Amino acid sequence: MPLIEIEDLRFAWPGHPPCLQIDRFTLERGEAIFLHGPSGSGKSTLLALLAGVQVALSGRLSIGGTELARLHAPERDRFRVDHVGLIFQQFNLLPYLSVIDNVTLPCRFSSLRRQRALADAGDLKEAAGRLLSRLDLAPALWTRRTTALSVGQQQRVAVARALIGRPDMILADEPTSALDASRQEAFLDLLMQECARSNIGLVFVSHDLRLVSRFRRIEEMTRLNPMARGE
Amino acid sequence: MTYLFVLALRSAWNRRLTLGFTLLAIALSVTLLLTIERLRVDARASFVQAVSGTDLVVGARGSPLQLILYAVFRIGSATQEMSWASAEAIAQHPAVAWTLPLALGDSHRDYPVLGAPRDYFRLLRHGDGEPLRFAEGVPYAGLFEVVLGAEVAERLGYRLGDRLILAHGGGHLAPEHADKPFTVVGILARTGTPIDRTLHVSLEAIEAIHLDWQGGAPIPGLTIPPELVGKFDLTPKSVTAVLVGLKSRAQVFAMQRWVQSYPDEPLMAVLPGVTLDQLWEIMAVAERSLLAVSALVAGVGLIGLVAVILAGLNERRRELAILRSVGAGPRRLMLLLALEGAVLTLLAIALGLALSHLLVLLVGPWLASQYGVWLRIAWPTAGQWLWLAAVFLVGLAASLVPAWRAYRLSLADGLTPQV
Amino acid sequence: MRGMRPLALILATLFLACGPVSGQDYKLGEKIRPAAPAKTSPAAGAPRTVNWDDLMPADWDPLAVLKGLDLARLDDADPRAQKALDDLKKAWDKAPPNRQLHGQRIRIPGFVVSLDGGPKELREFLLVPYFGACIHVPPPPPNQVIHAVARSPVKVRTMDTVWATGRLEIVRSVTPFGAATYVMQVEHVAPYKAR
Numbered sequence: 001m002p003l004i005e006i007e008d009l010r011f012a013w014p015g016h017p018p019c020l021q022i023d024r025f026t027l028e029r030g031e032a033i034f035l036h037g038p039s040g041s042g043k044s045t046l047l048a049l050l051a052g053v054q055v056a057l058s059g060r061l062s063i064g065g066t067e068l069a070r071l072h073a074p075e076r077d078r079f080r081v082d083h084v085g086l087i088f089q090q091f092n093l094l095p096y097l098s099v100i101d102n103v104t105l106p107c108r109f110s111s112l113r114r115q116r117a118l119a120d121a122g123d124l125k126e127a128a129g130r131l132l133s134r135l136d137l138a139p140a141l142w143t144r145r146t147t148a149l150s151v152g153q154q155q156r157v158a159v160a161r162a163l164i165g166r167p168d169m170i171l172a173d174e175p176t177s178a179l180d181a182s183r184q185e186a187f188l189d190l191l192m193q194e195c196a197r198s199n200i201g202l203v204f205v206s207h208d209l210r211l212v213s214r215f216r217r218i219e220e221m222t223r224l225n226p227m228a229r230g231e
Numbered sequence: 232m233t234y235l236f237v238l239a240l241r242s243a244w245n246r247r248l249t250l251g252f253t254l255l256a257i258a259l260s261v262t263l264l265l266t267i268e269r270l271r272v273d274a275r276a277s278f279v280q281a282v283s284g285t286d287l288v289v290g291a292r293g294s295p296l297q298l299i300l301y302a303v304f305r306i307g308s309a310t311q312e313m314s315w316a317s318a319e320a321i322a323q324h325p326a327v328a329w330t331l332p333l334a335l336g337d338s339h340r341d342y343p344v345l346g347a348p349r350d351y352f353r354l355l356r357h358g359d360g361e362p363l364r365f366a367e368g369v370p371y372a373g374l375f376e377v378v379l380g381a382e383v384a385e386r387l388g389y390r391l392g393d394r395l396i397l398a399h400g401g402g403h404l405a406p407e408h409a410d411k412p413f414t415v416v417g418i419l420a421r422t423g424t425p426i427d428r429t430l431h432v433s434l435e436a437i438e439a440i441h442l443d444w445q446g447g448a449p450i451p452g453l454t455i456p457p458e459l460v461g462k463f464d465l466t467p468k469s470v471t472a473v474l475v476g477l478k479s480r481a482q483v484f485a486m487q488r489w490v491q492s493y494p495d496e497p498l499m500a501v502l503p504g505v506t507l508d509q510l511w512e513i514m515a516v517a518e519r520s521l522l523a524v525s526a527l528v529a530g531v532g533l534i535g536l537v538a539v540i541l542a543g544l545n546e547r548r549r550e551l552a553i554l555r556s557v558g559a560g561p562r563r564l565m566l567l568l569a570l571e572g573a574v575l576t577l578l579a580i581a582l583g584l585a586l587s588h589l590l591v592l593l594v595g596p597w598l599a600s601q602y603g604v605w606l607r608i609a610w611p612t613a614g615q616w617l618w619l620a621a622v623f624l625v626g627l628a629a630s631l632v633p634a635w636r637a638y639r640l641s642l643a644d645g646l647t648p649q650v
Numbered sequence: 651m652r653g654m655r656p657l658a659l660i661l662a663t664l665f666l667a668c669g670p671v672s673g674q675d676y677k678l679g680e681k682i683r684p685a686a687p688a689k690t691s692p693a694a695g696a697p698r699t700v701n702w703d704d705l706m707p708a709d710w711d712p713l714a715v716l717k718g719l720d721l722a723r724l725d726d727a728d729p730r731a732q733k734a735l736d737d738l739k740k741a742w743d744k745a746p747p748n749r750q751l752h753g754q755r756i757r758i759p760g761f762v763v764s765l766d767g768g769p770k771e772l773r774e775f776l777l778v779p780y781f782g783a784c785i786h787v788p789p790p791p792p793n794q795v796i797h798a799v800a801r802s803p804v805k806v807r808t809m810d811t812v813w814a815t816g817r818l819e820i821v822r823s824v825t826p827f828g829a830a831t832y833v834m835q836v837e838h839v840a841p842y843k844a845r
Contacts (some may be wrong), residue, residue, distance in 0.1 A: 044647050053555065053645040074560050081558025086646065088556075091549045094238070096245035108234040109558040173647065283766050326825035359773070478825055480765060481776060481797035484789030485743065485827035504764025504772070508808035 001065055002026040003169055003201045004050065009059035011045060018057065020045050021227040029168070030199040032192055034212055037221025041228035043205050046221075047171050050203065051084055052076035064168050081110040085162030085200070089174040092158035093146040100142045103128040103160045106167075113165025131160040135190055152183045156190065163194050169201035176208060188214055235559060239567050242550065243575070246543060253539045254579045257532035257626070261583025263525040264618045265611065266590055271518050272614065273606050275511070281424040282503045284356040286483045289313070289321060289490055290472040292497040299506050302333055302472035304425050305343040309336060312469035317496045321473055326486055328478045329354055332470040334437045337397045338405060342383050344397050344430045346437035346467070352378070354476070357424050367391055368417030371433055374465075375457060378417035382427035382599065389415050397430070397440060408440040411457050423605055435465035475500070529622050533576070533629050540572060540633040544640065551641045565638040572630020579626075580619055584611070681780045682759050682811065682842075697755040697815045702779040705758075705832065706793050707748045714741065742791035747820045747830045756834075757815045759842045760796070764808045772806055774799050777814055777834070792828030800836040811842040 006025040012018040020042045027033060037043055048054040049061060052068050055076075061068050064083060071079060085106070093102045104124045107114040114124070121127035132142060135156040146154060155175055162170045172191070176184040188204075188211055195202045204215070212218055222228040243250055281303050290298040291311035300307045315332075322330040331354055334346030352363050352370045368391050371378055379389055389395065394412040398405035413432065421427055442455050442463055455463075477486055483502060490500035551564055559567070588608055595606040611619065682702075760777035777796040789795075798814055806812060816836040823831050 048645050048647070051556070051646055074562070077555070077558045077560040077563075080556070086556040088552070088646070092553065094242075094550060094553055096241045097238075105553075106557045286765065326827050479797070479821070479823045479827075479831045480774065481795045481831040481833070482792065482823065482825060482827040483765070483776065484778075484795065485792065488739075488789050489827075502763065502765070504766050504775075505808045508764050511807070 003029045003031070003064060004203075005060065005062045007060040009049070009061055010057045011049060011054065012057055019227055020049070020056075020225055022046075022059075022224055025224065027169075027201050027203065029201055030196065031217065032195060032202040032204065032215055033217045033219060034215035035203060035205045035219050035221060036207055036209065036212075037225075037228065038207075041221035042225045043221050044173065046225075047173055047203070047205060050169075050171055051086065052080045078110075081106055082112045083168045085164075085167045085170040087155070087158045087162050087170065087172040087175045090151065090154075090178045092161070093154055095145070095147055097146070098143050099132070099137070099146060099149070099157050100125055100128050102146060102157055103131065103164055105161060107165050110165065113167065115165075117165040128160065128164060131163055131194075132157070134194065135160055151178050152180070152187070155179060155187060159187075159191055159194070163198070163200070166198045167200065169203065170195060172202065172204045174206055175204075176206065176211065184208070184211065185214075235554075235563060235567055236570065238554070239571050239574075242547075243571055249539050249543065250575060253532065253536045254575055254582065256535055257529065257576065257579035257622070258582035258586060260525060260529035260532045261580055261619070261622055262586040262590065264522070264529060264622070265583065265587040265615050267518065267521045267525055268612065268614045268618060269587065269591065269606060271514075272612050274514070276423075276605075281357055281426070282507075283358060283360050284476060285474045285503055286477045286480055287475040287487060287490070287500040288472055288503055289318075289475055289498055289500045292499045295499060295501040295506050296510060298472060298499070298501055299503055302335065302474075303503065305335065305345075305429060306425075310471060312471055313473070313498060314469050314496055315467050317493065317498060318470050318473045320493070320495075321475060321490065324486070324489070326477055326479070326482055326489075327475055329476045331355065331474040332434065332467070333472050333474065334434055334467060334469075335471045337399055337408075337437065337440070339383075339395060339397050339430050340387060342380075342387075342428050342430055344377075344432060344437075346432055346434045346470075348434060351431065355426075355474075357422050357426065361422070363422070363426070364420040366418050366420040368415070371416055371431070371436075373414075373416075374433070374436055374439055375411060375413045376416040376432070376436075377413040378419060378431040379415055380419050380427040380429045380431070381421040383430055384415075384418045389418070391415055391418065395430075397432075399441075399444070411440050428599070434467045434470070438465045438467050439463075526618075526621075530625070532579075533622070533626050536572065536575060536579075536626065537629045537632050540568070540630070541636060544568075544633055544636055547637075548640055548644055551637060552644055552646050555641055556646055561638045561641045564641050565634045568634035568637040569627070569630045572633065573623075573627050576623055576626025576630070580622055584619070682761065697757040699757045700751070701758065702760070702794055705748055705751065705796075707746055710746060710793075713738075743827055745791035745793045745828065747793045747832060749820065751818050751832075752820045754818055755816065755837075756818050757813055758796070759811065759813050762806045762808060762810045762812060764806075772800070773803050775804075775806060777812075781809060792823075792831055796832045796834050798834045798836045800839070804836070804839045806839060813838075813840045813842050815839075 004025065004027040006022050009020065009022045009025075010018050011020040035043060035046075045054070049056055049068075050063070052071070053076075055069055063079075066079065068076060068079070093099075094105070097105070104117075104127075107117050107124055107127075117124060117127040121130060129139065129142060133139070137153060137156055137160075141149065141153065146157065149157065155178070158175070162172075170191075175191075176187055179187060191204075192202065192214060194200075204211075288299060288302055290302060291313045293310055297307055298310050301310050318330065318332045321327060322332075329350070331347060331351055335343060337344040337346075349370050349372075352365075355363055357363070365378075366381065368378070377395065383389070393415045395415070396407050396409050396412050398407045400406075413436070419426065419431075439457075475486070477483060487500040487502065490498050554564060554567075555561075591606045591608050595608075599605050758777070760779055761781055762772075763776040763778055764772055765774045765776060766772060775798050777798050778790050779794050780790070796814070796818070798816070814834060814836055815838040816834040819833045819835070820830050821833050823829060
């Protein structure tokens with residue numbers, strides 16, 4: 001069964017004509033896809049729908065066999081934290097928590113991810129530490145406030161948070177846009193490496209076509225979504 | 232979810248500077264409310280207890296309230312004296328059961344000195360008909376003997392047998408009757424009334440120390456040593472007031488009228504209960520206005536809290552989006568914000584309560600010695616609980632404003648706020 | 651002691667002999683207004699509702715001493731007016747109580763005059779028939795004053811209008827202000843509403 005299955009999906013903001021229409025889209029488990037397109041093409045909307053933050057007008061969207069439209073809002077919230085990791089462009093971290101506490105955040109809200117994280121580590125701190133080490137973040141940084149880290153370091157902490165407890169998929173919305181050109185590739189390598197390791201599906205949204213080479217599957221948003229409006 | 236609660240605390244701690252100031256503002260207004268309420272209750276209690284069983288207070292004609300305040304509570308400026316002859320005439324009136332003439336005017340280190348007959352200790356009642364009790368010693372018998380109120384003995388550290396000097400009038404520059412020291416022969420048990428901060432001597436003693444004085448100053452060239460004083464007639468010539476107890480309390484009006492129309496001297500007879508009731512009326516108006524102002528101040532503080540949280544909400548949209556991404560729904564976030572406001576209000580109330588206790592500790596002794604009002608450190612009164620509850624409820628309701636806003640924002644923003 | 655002088659002065663000036671006193675809208679010297687009629691007839695053994703006139707014996711007229719004087723024609727400064735007033739006072743001092751009420755349980759409305767300094771709760775107070783018992787108004791004769799004694803403190807203030815219920819006793823007095831006074835052992839005090 002594919003991880004993501006979309007069929008005849010239509011979405012419109014209240015009081016507006018439909019802005020998203022996808023006839024068919026699938027993503028397999030562990031598959032990584034590079035999604036690009038101009039502003040207004042519906043990238044953020046698709047991510048919002050995949051994350052269960054918005055609900056489609058019609059059509060089918062199921063993740064791991066669960067149809068999101070059938071869930072109530074609180075159930076969708078729960079589903080999101082259980083199965084989806086999220087990485088934003090910047091400001092991913094809560095400024096008043098330490099690095100470790102930021103990473104373990106999803107495990108505090110999802111018992112499913114907590115169990116999975118504890119499956120191969122003694123406690124949450126250890127699980128978080130392992131991820132951070134693999135992402136080239138030294139232990140000295142783990143107890144620091146997030147404001148003390150560089151942007152690149154913060155983004156990698158965000159990756160660790162998205163990965164902990166092995167969700168089914170990760171949605172990344174322009175995660176490299178705030179990084180220096182020299183760091184972007186290294187970041188992407190780490191991300192994809194970890195996703196492959198744990199068989200996590202990756203939807204990578206970006207406008208930076210230089211990163212395309214690492215992906216086997218590339219989609220252009222205006223092609224996927226005929227309702228896309230240009231700038 | 233308890234972790235959400237932990238996050239709320241950490242988040243608030245992160246913004247402690249701005250939140251701290253609004254917290255302080257609310258706490259201070261709570262302190263104001265509580266203190267006024269406490270003063271209201273305790274001031275009444277202090278005043279209540281001082282008179283019991285006294286039907287009339289007689290003095291020279293003037294302001295009834297001033298007489299009561301001065302003669303009974305030793306507060307305010309001195310009243311005109313009345314003659315000893317009139318005091319005797321009243322004492323001999325067939326309707327009168329007992330009288331206690333009182334002489335005020337001297338002091339000792341800011342505490343008033345009361346000249347009273349020895350019967351004072353036997354006859355006087357305070358509180359709910361309580362008689363005076365001695366913690367140590369006995370009433371004065373000899374001329375230069377003094378009985379101290381509990382507060383005076385405690386504050387100034389006097390024991391039985393100590394000697395002290397009285398001063399004429401009040402204030403720091405009062406001339407002293409240095410050549411006639413008094414010996415402490417008794418210390419009264421605490422009463423919670425102005426009795427505690429009074430020194431008691433006999434009427435004859437007051438007369439004795441003023442023998443060689445004229446118009447408030449020692450007569451130059453004339454000093455009468457204490458040993459020779461006994462040879463003079465020490466009957467007082469005038470007194471400040473006379474406390475009167477009647478054989479039949481229902482006849483108080485008739486007696487009052489008799490005193491008012493006394494032909495030899497312009498006198499007035501005051502019903503202490505009635506006069507004090509009138510005082511409470513005035514005080515009630517002042518209290519109500521003060522309470523209204525304080526409530527307003529508290530309201531302003533709470534509005535400030537709401538404003539601060541609302542203002543910070545914009546910066547926290549990212550924070551809300553992150554929380555949404557880990558599974559917190561809009562309703563949970565609304566709860567979070569409301570909880571934040573509620574907890575802050577609660578903290579402010581607790582701080583205000585603590586500050587009000589501190590205030591009582593710091594200001595209490597001064598208030599007691601200056602104005603005869605005893606503030607107690609006690610659990611909040613019913614009135615105070617009401618105010619605390621009111622502040623909390625208003626704070627809670629006010630917190631719903633940013634909470635609602637957070638709800639709407641997180642709904643609208645989803646995962647990608649336009650920050 | 652020091653520094654309170656201005657405050658004492660202000661309070662004193664705010665204070666005329668009677669000062670502002672509570673008491674709905676009665677004027678000085680005004681008698682208590684008739685009560686709202688009782689809704690049901692009293693049960694047997696219930697206290698008897700009386701009014702202040704009942705406290706005077708039927709054969710005693712408080713204004714008897716003024717008979718024969720044409721008060722309207724008398725000038726204030728006229729010595730006869732002064733003598734009339736003096737005679738009135740003397741007569742009132744001797745005002746006898748109504749012996750029939752001795753030992754009876756009665757219920758009577760009146761104005762409270764505080765004895766002792768309690769702000770809200772009193773054990774003893776006086777009950778008078780008219781508003782403003784102080785020097786500006788002639789005091790009531792002794793058979794128009796009730797000395798009320800309560801077993802437990804009552805929440806009243808000076809010039810509150812109340813219904814007082816209790817056992818009335820006539821106590822002998824050896825003073826020139828009256829041969830006897832009324833004392834009531836108060837069972838119950840309730841607020842009084844005029845019609």
